[in-house]
Amino acid sequence: ALLEQNNIDFFETFPGNWGISMPALWLKDKDQYAEARDLLDAYQDDRRQRVQSEYQASKQRGQAKTTWQAFKESPIRFISYFTLIAIVLYLSLRFFLSF
DSSP states (O other), X not given: OHHHHTTOOEEEEOOTTTTOSXXXXXXXXXXXXXXXXXXXXXXXXXXXXXXXXXXXXXXXXXXXXXXXXXXXXXXXXXXHHHHHHHHXXXXXXXXXXXX
């Protein structure tokens, strides 16, 4: 919508059914690259600032979720994710750490 509002023609590639391939935006006119990049950079900066201030406000109100609260909300999911991460790390590093 941001690029369309600024009359920048583009097409989008999607990550596929399994999310394996790289999604991307492609400009139809190379000359619009600098303008598109500036628009996207400004959007991302605005969004980052907005999300950070929302987080800080919720943190000041005591409503920001901590790791402990996430664990208490759903311990099985938390432990499952932690176990999955540990397995991936083990499988990735075991050849480098074995002597």
